[in-house]
Amino acid sequence: MLSAPFEYAAPESLEEALDLFGGQPNARLLAGGQSLIPTLKLRLDRPPLLIDLRKLEELRYVRSEDGKTAIGALTTYRDLARSDALTGGARCLAQAAAAVGDLQVRNLGTIGGSLAHADPSADLPAAALALECTIVARSKGGERTIEASDFFRGLWTTALEPGEILSEVRFALPAGSGGAYEKLRHSASGFALVGAAAVLEMNGETCRSARVALTGVSGAPLRLPAVEERLAGQAITEDLVREACAGAGDAIDSPQSDSSASAEYRRAMANVFARRAILRAAA
Numbered sequence: 644m645l646s647a648p649f650e651y652a653a654p655e656s657l658e659e660a661l662d663l664f665g666g667q668p669n670a671r672l673l674a675g676g677q678s679l680i681p682t683l684k685l686r687l688d689r690p691p692l693l694i695d696l697r698k699l700e701e702l703r704y705v706r707s708e709d710g711k712t713a714i715g716a717l718t719t720y721r722d723l724a725r726s727d728a729l730t731g732g733a734r735c736l737a738q739a740a741a742a743v744g745d746l747q748v749r750n751l752g753t754i755g756g757s758l759a760h761a762d763p764s765a766d767l768p769a770a771a772l773a774l775e776c777t778i779v780a781r782s783k784g785g786e787r788t789i790e791a792s793d794f795f796r797g798l799w800t801t802a803l804e805p806g807e808i809l810s811e812v813r814f815a816l817p818a819g820s821g822g823a824y825e826k827l828r829h830s831a832s833g834f835a836l837v838g839a840a841a842v843l844e845m846n847g848e849t850c851r852s853a854r855v856a857l858t859g860v861s862g863a864p865l866r867l868p869a870v871e872e873r874l875a876g877q878a879i880t881e882d883l884v885r886e887a888c889a890g891a892g893d894a895i896d897s898p899q900s901d902s903s904a905s906a907e908y909r910r911a912m913a914n915v916f917a918r919r920a921i922l923r924a925a926a
Protein backbone atom coordinates (compact mmCIF):
# COMPACT_ATOMS: atom_id res chain seq x y z
CA MET A 644 0.00 0.00 0.00
CA LEU A 645 1.18 3.55 -0.68
CA SER A 646 1.24 6.16 2.08
CA ALA A 647 -1.22 9.05 2.13
CA PRO A 648 0.22 12.21 0.52
CA PHE A 649 2.47 14.42 2.67
CA GLU A 650 4.72 17.44 2.31
CA TYR A 651 8.46 16.76 2.61
CA ALA A 652 11.33 18.87 3.96
CA ALA A 653 15.00 17.97 4.34
CA PRO A 654 16.59 20.59 6.62
CA GLU A 655 20.35 21.12 6.47
CA SER A 656 20.80 21.82 10.19
CA LEU A 657 19.27 20.92 13.55
CA GLU A 658 18.23 24.56 14.04
CA GLU A 659 16.33 24.48 10.74
CA ALA A 660 14.69 21.17 11.70
CA LEU A 661 13.64 22.61 15.08
CA ASP A 662 12.10 25.66 13.37
CA LEU A 663 10.10 23.44 11.03
CA PHE A 664 9.00 21.04 13.78
CA GLY A 665 8.13 23.86 16.17
CA GLY A 666 5.85 25.35 13.52
CA GLN A 667 4.16 22.05 12.66
CA PRO A 668 4.00 19.74 15.71
CA ASN A 669 1.83 17.24 13.76
CA ALA A 670 4.76 16.64 11.42
CA ARG A 671 6.77 13.43 11.75
CA LEU A 672 10.55 13.21 11.92
CA LEU A 673 12.15 10.76 9.51
CA ALA A 674 15.40 9.21 10.78
CA GLY A 675 16.17 5.67 9.51
CA GLY A 676 12.55 5.16 8.45
CA GLN A 677 12.58 1.55 9.65
CA SER A 678 9.47 2.02 11.77
CA LEU A 679 8.00 5.19 10.32
CA ILE A 680 7.87 4.14 6.65
CA PRO A 681 5.97 0.87 7.33
CA THR A 682 3.57 2.84 9.55
CA LEU A 683 2.91 5.33 6.75
CA LYS A 684 2.56 2.63 4.11
CA LEU A 685 -0.02 0.84 6.24
CA ARG A 686 -1.75 4.24 6.63
CA LEU A 687 -1.67 3.89 10.42
CA ASP A 688 -0.41 7.48 10.42
CA ARG A 689 -1.08 10.32 7.94
CA PRO A 690 1.18 13.22 8.91
CA PRO A 691 0.88 16.44 6.89
CA LEU A 692 4.68 16.87 6.74
CA LEU A 693 7.77 14.65 6.95
CA ILE A 694 10.90 16.34 8.27
CA ASP A 695 13.80 14.25 7.02
CA LEU A 696 16.71 14.42 9.50
CA ARG A 697 19.16 12.43 7.42
CA LYS A 698 21.22 15.43 6.26
CA LEU A 699 22.06 16.32 9.87
CA GLU A 700 25.60 14.92 10.02
CA GLU A 701 26.02 16.92 13.25
CA LEU A 702 23.86 14.24 14.96
CA ARG A 703 26.02 11.26 13.91
CA TYR A 704 28.78 10.54 16.44
CA VAL A 705 29.93 8.36 19.33
CA ARG A 706 32.27 10.29 21.63
CA SER A 707 33.82 8.83 24.74
CA GLU A 708 36.21 10.45 27.19
CA ASP A 709 36.99 9.83 30.88
CA GLY A 710 34.16 7.31 31.22
CA LYS A 711 31.58 9.70 29.74
CA THR A 712 29.96 8.83 26.43
CA ALA A 713 27.75 10.94 24.15
CA ILE A 714 25.97 9.53 21.11
CA GLY A 715 24.24 11.60 18.43
CA ALA A 716 20.63 10.66 17.69
CA LEU A 717 21.29 9.76 14.06
CA THR A 718 24.00 7.21 14.87
CA THR A 719 22.96 3.95 13.23
CA TYR A 720 22.83 0.51 14.81
CA ARG A 721 25.67 -0.48 12.50
CA ASP A 722 27.88 2.31 13.80
CA LEU A 723 27.02 1.44 17.42
CA ALA A 724 27.74 -2.24 16.87
CA ARG A 725 31.15 -1.41 15.36
CA SER A 726 32.14 1.48 17.62
CA ASP A 727 35.51 1.21 19.36
CA ALA A 728 34.23 3.69 21.95
CA LEU A 729 31.60 1.29 23.35
CA THR A 730 33.74 -0.82 25.66
CA GLY A 731 33.26 -2.15 29.22
CA GLY A 732 29.69 -1.66 30.44
CA ALA A 733 28.78 0.09 27.17
CA ARG A 734 29.16 -3.22 25.37
CA CYS A 735 25.53 -3.90 26.26
CA LEU A 736 24.55 -1.11 23.86
CA ALA A 737 26.83 -2.34 21.07
CA GLN A 738 25.53 -5.88 21.51
CA ALA A 739 21.89 -4.71 21.57
CA ALA A 740 22.49 -2.77 18.33
CA ALA A 741 24.13 -5.83 16.73
CA ALA A 742 21.08 -7.91 17.70
CA VAL A 743 18.56 -5.65 15.90
CA GLY A 744 16.70 -7.04 12.88
CA ASP A 745 18.87 -7.63 9.84
CA LEU A 746 21.73 -5.91 8.04
CA GLN A 747 19.50 -3.48 6.15
CA VAL A 748 17.69 -2.40 9.31
CA ARG A 749 21.00 -1.98 11.17
CA ASN A 750 22.44 0.11 8.33
CA LEU A 751 19.53 2.57 8.44
CA GLY A 752 17.90 2.48 11.88
CA THR A 753 19.13 5.00 14.45
CA ILE A 754 19.45 5.17 18.22
CA GLY A 755 17.27 8.29 18.30
CA GLY A 756 14.55 6.64 16.20
CA SER A 757 14.62 3.48 18.30
CA LEU A 758 14.29 5.28 21.64
CA ALA A 759 11.73 7.83 20.36
CA HIS A 760 9.61 5.09 18.79
CA ALA A 761 9.62 3.11 22.07
CA ASP A 762 8.48 -0.16 20.58
CA PRO A 763 7.87 -2.53 23.53
CA SER A 764 9.96 -5.23 21.80
CA ALA A 765 12.85 -2.99 20.74
CA ASP A 766 16.36 -3.87 21.91
CA LEU A 767 18.01 -0.52 22.68
CA PRO A 768 15.59 0.65 25.42
CA ALA A 769 16.82 -2.12 27.76
CA ALA A 770 20.43 -1.01 27.24
CA ALA A 771 19.41 2.64 27.78
CA LEU A 772 17.89 1.71 31.15
CA ALA A 773 20.81 -0.46 32.26
CA LEU A 774 23.27 2.30 31.31
CA GLU A 775 21.10 4.88 33.16
CA CYS A 776 21.24 7.04 30.05
CA THR A 777 20.32 10.68 29.99
CA ILE A 778 18.32 11.62 26.91
CA VAL A 779 18.70 15.11 25.48
CA ALA A 780 15.60 16.69 23.92
CA ARG A 781 15.97 19.87 21.85
CA SER A 782 13.16 22.23 20.88
CA LYS A 783 12.89 25.80 19.64
CA GLY A 784 12.72 26.80 23.30
CA GLY A 785 16.05 25.19 24.22
CA GLU A 786 17.25 21.89 25.62
CA ARG A 787 16.15 19.62 28.45
CA THR A 788 17.40 16.28 29.72
CA ILE A 789 15.30 13.26 30.63
CA GLU A 790 16.54 10.24 32.57
CA ALA A 791 15.92 6.93 30.80
CA SER A 792 13.92 5.79 33.84
CA ASP A 793 11.42 8.64 33.13
CA PHE A 794 11.57 8.49 29.34
CA PHE A 795 9.63 5.31 28.48
CA ARG A 796 5.99 5.81 29.40
CA GLY A 797 4.35 2.71 27.86
CA LEU A 798 3.50 1.30 24.43
CA TRP A 799 5.09 3.60 21.79
CA THR A 800 4.95 6.45 24.29
CA THR A 801 7.79 8.57 25.65
CA ALA A 802 8.31 11.74 27.65
CA LEU A 803 9.13 13.71 24.47
CA GLU A 804 6.83 16.73 24.02
CA PRO A 805 5.46 17.96 20.68
CA GLY A 806 8.15 19.91 18.84
CA GLU A 807 11.02 18.14 20.64
CA ILE A 808 13.77 16.31 18.77
CA LEU A 809 15.84 13.71 20.60
CA SER A 810 19.34 14.97 19.83
CA GLU A 811 21.75 13.01 22.04
CA VAL A 812 22.05 10.07 24.43
CA ARG A 813 24.60 10.30 27.27
CA PHE A 814 25.86 8.03 29.99
CA ALA A 815 28.77 7.77 32.41
CA LEU A 816 30.39 4.55 33.56
CA PRO A 817 32.94 3.81 36.28
CA ALA A 818 36.19 2.11 35.32
CA GLY A 819 35.97 -1.66 35.65
CA SER A 820 32.41 -2.04 34.42
CA GLY A 821 31.25 -4.87 32.19
CA GLY A 822 28.13 -5.05 30.08
CA ALA A 823 26.18 -7.47 27.93
CA TYR A 824 22.88 -7.89 26.10
CA GLU A 825 21.16 -11.23 25.55
CA LYS A 826 18.05 -11.73 23.46
CA LEU A 827 15.44 -14.34 22.65
CA ARG A 828 14.50 -13.40 19.07
CA HIS A 829 11.07 -13.78 17.56
CA SER A 830 11.72 -16.36 14.86
CA ALA A 831 9.99 -14.35 12.10
CA SER A 832 10.38 -10.64 12.92
CA GLY A 833 13.64 -10.81 14.87
CA PHE A 834 12.25 -8.47 17.55
CA ALA A 835 12.88 -9.37 21.21
CA LEU A 836 10.44 -11.76 22.85
CA VAL A 837 12.72 -11.16 25.82
CA GLY A 838 15.84 -9.00 25.87
CA ALA A 839 18.07 -8.47 28.91
CA ALA A 840 20.79 -5.85 29.35
CA ALA A 841 23.23 -5.96 32.26
CA VAL A 842 25.86 -3.48 33.43
CA LEU A 843 28.04 -4.59 36.35
CA GLU A 844 30.61 -2.53 38.19
CA MET A 845 33.23 -5.11 39.14
CA ASN A 846 36.12 -5.18 41.57
CA GLY A 847 37.93 -8.37 40.60
CA GLU A 848 35.30 -11.10 40.93
CA THR A 849 33.12 -9.02 43.25
CA CYS A 850 30.22 -7.00 41.94
CA ARG A 851 30.09 -3.51 43.46
CA SER A 852 26.79 -2.67 41.80
CA ALA A 853 24.55 -4.10 39.11
CA ARG A 854 21.93 -2.69 36.76
CA VAL A 855 19.74 -5.12 34.89
CA ALA A 856 16.87 -4.25 32.53
CA LEU A 857 14.41 -6.18 30.39
CA THR A 858 12.62 -5.42 27.13
CA GLY A 859 9.99 -7.31 25.14
CA VAL A 860 8.14 -8.47 28.23
CA SER A 861 5.71 -5.62 28.91
CA GLY A 862 4.52 -2.27 27.54
CA ALA A 863 7.74 -0.53 28.53
CA PRO A 864 11.24 -1.68 29.44
CA LEU A 865 11.87 -2.21 33.16
CA ARG A 866 14.69 -2.56 35.70
CA LEU A 867 15.05 -5.53 38.04
CA PRO A 868 15.90 -3.94 41.42
CA ALA A 869 15.61 -7.16 43.45
CA VAL A 870 18.11 -8.90 41.17
CA GLU A 871 20.44 -5.88 41.31
CA GLU A 872 20.34 -5.78 45.12
CA ARG A 873 21.05 -9.51 45.41
CA LEU A 874 24.21 -9.16 43.30
CA ALA A 875 25.64 -6.00 44.88
CA GLY A 876 28.68 -6.68 47.06
CA GLN A 877 28.78 -10.39 46.14
CA ALA A 878 31.30 -12.53 44.29
CA ILE A 879 29.67 -13.42 41.00
CA THR A 880 29.20 -17.17 40.65
CA GLU A 881 26.83 -19.12 38.45
CA ASP A 882 24.92 -20.34 41.50
CA LEU A 883 24.46 -16.81 42.87
CA VAL A 884 23.26 -15.45 39.54
CA ARG A 885 20.90 -18.39 39.04
CA GLU A 886 19.41 -17.79 42.48
CA ALA A 887 19.22 -13.98 41.98
CA CYS A 888 17.41 -14.38 38.65
CA ALA A 889 15.04 -17.15 39.73
CA GLY A 890 12.33 -14.57 40.41
CA ALA A 891 13.22 -12.04 37.70
CA GLY A 892 10.11 -12.81 35.68
CA ASP A 893 7.89 -12.29 38.74
CA ALA A 894 8.94 -8.62 38.78
CA ILE A 895 7.03 -8.04 35.52
CA ASP A 896 3.69 -6.53 36.58
CA SER A 897 1.75 -6.88 33.32
CA PRO A 898 3.66 -9.29 31.11
CA GLN A 899 2.86 -9.26 27.40
CA SER A 900 0.96 -12.29 26.24
CA ASP A 901 0.30 -12.87 22.54
CA SER A 902 0.35 -15.51 19.84
CA SER A 903 4.18 -15.48 19.88
CA ALA A 904 4.69 -16.10 23.59
CA SER A 905 2.47 -16.44 26.64
CA ALA A 906 3.00 -14.33 29.76
CA GLU A 907 4.17 -17.46 31.58
CA TYR A 908 6.78 -18.21 28.91
CA ARG A 909 8.03 -14.62 28.90
CA ARG A 910 8.41 -14.70 32.70
CA ALA A 911 10.37 -17.96 32.51
CA MET A 912 12.60 -16.66 29.71
CA ALA A 913 13.18 -13.40 31.61
CA ASN A 914 14.90 -15.50 34.31
CA VAL A 915 17.07 -17.26 31.73
CA PHE A 916 18.08 -14.23 29.67
CA ALA A 917 18.72 -11.98 32.68
CA ARG A 918 21.05 -14.70 34.01
CA ARG A 919 22.88 -15.02 30.69
CA ALA A 920 23.35 -11.24 30.37
CA ILE A 921 24.71 -10.93 33.92
CA LEU A 922 27.17 -13.81 33.55
CA ARG A 923 28.40 -12.46 30.21
CA ALA A 924 28.75 -8.94 31.66
CA ALA A 925 30.82 -10.32 34.53
CA ALA A 926 33.07 -12.45 32.32
Ligand SMILES: Cc1cc2nc3c(=O)[nH]c(=O)nc-3n(C[C@H](O)[C@H](O)[C@H](O)COP(=O)(O)OP(=O)(O)OC[C@H]3O[C@@H](n4cnc5c(N)ncnc54)[C@H](O)[C@@H]3O)c2cc1C
Pocket residue numbers: 671672673674675676677678679680681716742743744745748751752753754755756757759760762764765766767803807808809810832833834835
Ligand atom coordinates in the same frame (compact mmCIF):
# COMPACT_ATOMS: atom_id res chain seq x y z
C1 LIG B 1 12.31 -5.87 9.22
C2 LIG B 1 12.51 -5.09 10.49
C3 LIG B 1 13.02 -5.74 11.59
C4 LIG B 1 13.25 -5.02 12.78
N1 LIG B 1 13.76 -5.70 13.84
C5 LIG B 1 14.03 -5.02 14.99
C6 LIG B 1 14.65 -5.66 16.09
O1 LIG B 1 14.98 -6.85 16.07
N2 LIG B 1 14.89 -4.90 17.20
C7 LIG B 1 14.57 -3.57 17.28
O2 LIG B 1 14.82 -2.95 18.30
N3 LIG B 1 13.98 -2.95 16.25
C8 LIG B 1 13.71 -3.62 15.10
N4 LIG B 1 13.13 -2.96 14.04
C9 LIG B 1 12.73 -1.53 14.19
C10 LIG B 1 13.93 -0.66 13.91
O3 LIG B 1 14.81 -0.82 14.97
C11 LIG B 1 13.64 0.84 13.71
O4 LIG B 1 14.75 1.31 13.05
C12 LIG B 1 13.51 1.72 14.91
O5 LIG B 1 12.41 1.26 15.63
C13 LIG B 1 13.29 3.16 14.51
O6 LIG B 1 14.50 3.82 14.17
P1 LIG B 1 14.59 4.70 12.84
O7 LIG B 1 15.84 5.47 12.91
O8 LIG B 1 14.40 3.82 11.67
O9 LIG B 1 13.38 5.72 13.04
P2 LIG B 1 12.15 6.11 12.10
O10 LIG B 1 11.44 4.88 11.62
O11 LIG B 1 12.58 7.07 11.08
O12 LIG B 1 11.25 6.86 13.17
C14 LIG B 1 10.55 6.14 14.17
C15 LIG B 1 9.74 7.13 15.03
O13 LIG B 1 10.63 7.89 15.85
C16 LIG B 1 10.52 9.29 15.54
N5 LIG B 1 11.88 9.82 15.57
C17 LIG B 1 12.92 9.38 14.83
N6 LIG B 1 14.05 10.06 15.16
C18 LIG B 1 13.69 10.93 16.13
C19 LIG B 1 14.41 11.89 16.90
N7 LIG B 1 15.73 12.08 16.74
N8 LIG B 1 13.73 12.62 17.81
C20 LIG B 1 12.39 12.42 18.00
N9 LIG B 1 11.66 11.53 17.31
C21 LIG B 1 12.31 10.79 16.39
C22 LIG B 1 9.87 9.35 14.17
O14 LIG B 1 9.17 10.55 13.96
C23 LIG B 1 8.96 8.14 14.22
O15 LIG B 1 7.77 8.46 14.91
C24 LIG B 1 12.91 -3.64 12.85
C25 LIG B 1 12.41 -2.98 11.72
C26 LIG B 1 12.20 -3.69 10.56
C27 LIG B 1 11.67 -2.96 9.35
